[in-house]
Amino acid sequence: MKLDKISDAVIRRLPLYMRVLDDIARKGSIQLVSSYELGDKAGVSPALVRKDLAWFGEFGKQGVGYEVDYLRMELRRILNLDREHKVVLVGAGSLGTALARYNIKRYNTDDDFNLNIIGLFDNDPQKIGKNYDGIEIRSISEITQFVKENKVKMAIITVPVESAQEVALKLIDGGVGAILNFAPVKLDLPENVHVLTADLTLEFKRLAYYLDDE
Amino acid sequence: MKLDKISDAVIRRLPLYMRVLDDIARKGSIQLVSSYELGDKAGVSPALVRKDLAWFGEFGKQGVGYEVDYLRMELRRILNLDREHKVVLVGAGSLGTALARYNIKRYNTDDDFNLNIIGLFDNDPQKIGKNYDGIEIRSISEITQFVKENKVKMAIITVPVESAQEVALKLIDGGVGAILNFAPVKLDLPENVHVLTADLTLEFKRLAYYLDDE
DNA sequence: TAGATTGTTAATCGATTAACAATC
């Protein structure tokens, strides 16, 4: 199905559509949704909704709209959410552990996305060997092997800036293909690795721009 | 200076340039940087670097490049980073407190950005009145007044999905103009309010897409 | 059937890149 390379802009919107569909499904009753309603709730124009979906197939019925449950299932499949994703988290500081607890656990209660943190890593000898919510904290030196053995493809980095690049290389060495990086540094990695920067400093600086004339 | 409306795409890159300039400045020695080097380190083409900067003035010298310290100062001014920004954080759960501690405090050690969390808010009676890192946790019912009195313009929301919209409206009522929202929901707010969604579920779902053929 | 809405093509809009005269 992925014959043409589909642009990042399109992929970025698919989870947005999923969120809207999930909301509708949760509310029950409504089984059909038009590109107008879907677009409105996702903050996207109806034409763009249709165009985005059309990249992957014909999911709607002319004159009728899209069947909510069917479209959800198709999007789940397209985004690979219909299988488990094993994740390791590197940097068991307060942010890392908060993410491990608050976010990930939470996501799994929605059973629409099976994200599973199977490893925690840190360099602090005081933390290594300890348990966190049932997951053992391991030394960063073991990452590559662990990731390789467990076929982990996703990782979250919450280590300090200085070690982020090094950690990323170890992860990739073990086969990781997607990284969510919280360290405020641009990681220099091979093109086939997908890095997503969650650098909150950048976001705040950007927001500050818009506050001038108030 | 903000005569033309400058596009979001441009603004998004400015903090990236700042980060590179900060790095260079920290390393000392080098006082000049070309659009080639700056672009390379920021992951942007040289032509685009020059075009972005040209929106705001003529900061470079032909045949020479840009003076690092001068450009930093100009960008700081453009992004309004040359003054204090008061922030409130709503939702004193593990993610909220981790952000308060790990991120924000940390940013302020770089003295290039004066982000100051002056208020924490939660609805849990057990938490209200307690101190966190010297900041009192207050009831969400007091937000609007607090924000108004202290002229707070920025806020971080880490409350559960159900209350995010309501909290956002209270903040705006008090004069907040920029919100960093961690709740996985699209906030429906006036156009003049700048909302930045840090919905990690969306990001993970997006990343999952790229993991299929491995 | 009549009304509604899809999927898709063509038109538009905006952002990035290429190119180069100006000039340090």
Added chain:
DNA sequence: TAGATTGTTAATCGATTAACAATC
């Protein structure tokens, strides 16, 4: 001066929107 690099204009590229025939 000769070499380098800016600021800027024109060309290109890509993404979004408008429009509409197809059809449920």
